[in-house]
Amino acid sequence: MVNSTDRPPADRDSATEQRILDAAHRVFVRRGTAGARTQEIADEAGVNKALLHYYFRSKERLALAVFQRAARGIFPPLAALLSSPQALEDKVRGVVAFYLDVLARNPFLPGYLICEMNHFPERMPELVREITGMTPREASMRVLSVLRPQIAERVATGEMRPMTAEQFVVNLVSLCIFPFAARPMVCTILGLDAKGFSAFIETRRGELADFVLAGLRP
Amino acid sequence: MVNSTDRPPADRDSATEQRILDAAHRVFVRRGTAGARTQEIADEAGVNKALLHYYFRSKERLALAVFQRAARGIFPPLAALLSSPQALEDKVRGVVAFYLDVLARNPFLPGYLICEMNHFPERMPELVREITGMTPREASMRVLSVLRPQIAERVATGEMRPMTAEQFVVNLVSLCIFPFAARPMVCTILGLDAKGFSAFIETRRGELADFVLAGLRP
DNA sequence: GTCTATATTGTGATAGAC
DNA sequence: GTCTATCACAATATAGAC
Numbered sequence: 001m002v003n004s005t006d007r008p009p010a011d012r013d014s015a016t017e018q019r020i021l022d023a024a025h026r027v028f029v030r031r032g033t034a035g036a037r038t039q040e041i042a043d044e045a046g047v048n049k050a051l052l053h054y055y056f057r058s059k060e061r062l063a064l065a066v067f068q069r070a071a072r073g074i075f076p077p078l079a080a081l082l083s084s085p086q087a088l089e090d091k092v093r094g095v096v097a098f099y100l101d102v103l104a105r106n107p108f109l110p111g112y113l114i115c116e117m118n119h120f121p122e123r124m125p126e127l128v129r130e131i132t133g134m135t136p137r138e139a140s141m142r143v144l145s146v147l148r149p150q151i152a153e154r155v156a157t158g159e160m161r162p163m164t165a166e167q168f169v170v171n172l173v174s175l176c177i178f179p180f181a182a183r184p185m186v187c188t189i190l191g192l193d194a195k196g197f198s199a200f201i202e203t204r205r206g207e208l209a210d211f212v213l214a215g216l217r218p
Numbered sequence: 219m220v221n222s223t224d225r226p227p228a229d230r231d232s233a234t235e236q237r238i239l240d241a242a243h244r245v246f247v248r249r250g251t252a253g254a255r256t257q258e259i260a261d262e263a264g265v266n267k268a269l270l271h272y273y274f275r276s277k278e279r280l281a282l283a284v285f286q287r288a289a290r291g292i293f294p295p296l297a298a299l300l301s302s303p304q305a306l307e308d309k310v311r312g313v314v315a316f317y318l319d320v321l322a323r324n325p326f327l328p329g330y331l332i333c334e335m336n337h338f339p340e341r342m343p344e345l346v347r348e349i350t351g352m353t354p355r356e357a358s359m360r361v362l363s364v365l366r367p368q369i370a371e372r373v374a375t376g377e378m379r380p381m382t383a384e385q386f387v388v389n390l391v392s393l394c395i396f397p398f399a400a401r402p403m404v405c406t407i408l409g410l411d412a413k414g415f416s417a418f419i420e421t422r423r424g425e426l427a428d429f430v431l432a433g434l435r436p
Numbered sequence: 437g438t439c440t441a442t443a444t445t446g447t448g449a450t451a452g453a454c
Numbered sequence: 455g456t457c458t459a460t461c462a463c464a465a466t467a468t469a470g471a472c
Contacts, residue, residue, distance in 0.1 A: 030337075031252075032336075034250055034253035035250075037446090038449090039447080039448095047456075048457055050450080051457085052448095054455070054456080058449080059447095112336070115250065117403055118329030118333065121401075121406075124402050124406035136406050136407055136409065137409055161429075166418065167421065167422065170396075170404065171429060174395075178388075178391070178399070179388050181332050181399060182335065184335040187339075188346055188354050189358045190358060190384055203382070204388075207381065214433045214434070214436075217435075256465075256467090257466095265438075267466085268469095269438060269439085273437095276466080
């Protein structure tokens, strides 16, 4: 009497499917798609290899599902923040706070995403459509059409140096994400363990927005 | 009469070994170590698979040689620039110019290095020793011990906000490298082809140092 | 040094019982 | 839905001729 509803047994998003997806997420993130073994995913999910194929049909489809889920947590919130009606300063502070927060809890996500993006660049356009419901062009325009007037106004009043919205966004995102992507090298060179790296990021949380905002001034 | 010297046939760094290493570099960079096939490397080098093992003994050793060579082109020049006696402003301009130059010619290098770093973080300390001849601590101290007084002086004169040398370096490097590491996403979102991306980087070359320098001001 | 041919494993995927 | 057993093939590595 586990299932008290009269829904058919093949209910979508079963607990098992979720366990497999979660396990696959952990394994793919630490090994990369090419380096991951379906056996390891099955072990980590506490099920048999055959079950992965039952739910996801192939390793490639499972990898795609994991990649989409990971990207969904990283890109849409950025787009939402940047296209909101907030002032530019608040957007900068919001993006810094959001990314340093999410990535402090998932420090290996940037390395994984960069890795997969570089191995399957041709899948990017479809990925953007899947996670935003828009074409890449629409998705970027939704952000840029809000940012451009904001920047133009600041430039007109002399508060800000001339800068395209594209460069502005890339600068902001680079400063937030790269330290996590290069974390192994940062930790090795600076002699940091996991705790030390967290402290480094905490320092960053308090300073980074000010650095970016100062960088915008003429 | 190809070899006119009387050196024994097994001369080190033979032309064939170099061809294999170059081919391996290209293949590993675009596929990642786990995704690369020795067959593809052999094909690209115009030799047989067996020859890879003759020269490098295993795929793993070949991968290590390629990774070291790639890292050698990226990290030591940064350390040299930052520990030089130049003024801080010139260092910022020098690092931006160097990275945007090297990476414009090797746009896939950052993705590859980040990928490998994240899959083999435990190899980082040895890698640093191999390419610098110093321990990681010595290597970082050589840079930080020069930067810290430079920064302290600027802070004392009120030209610069307080900032650790570590954060300064991470900020600078993030802004240079990340756009290349995230290139597939940047190109997809902004609708850029290879030429458009190059133009984007050229714009950056002229603006990035000023952005960083402005960001340092109080 | 370079090749062809082969050994040996690892790994994604499927068949079929329960 | 979940398991065991097995297939089919891909991929690294080696043996041995030239």
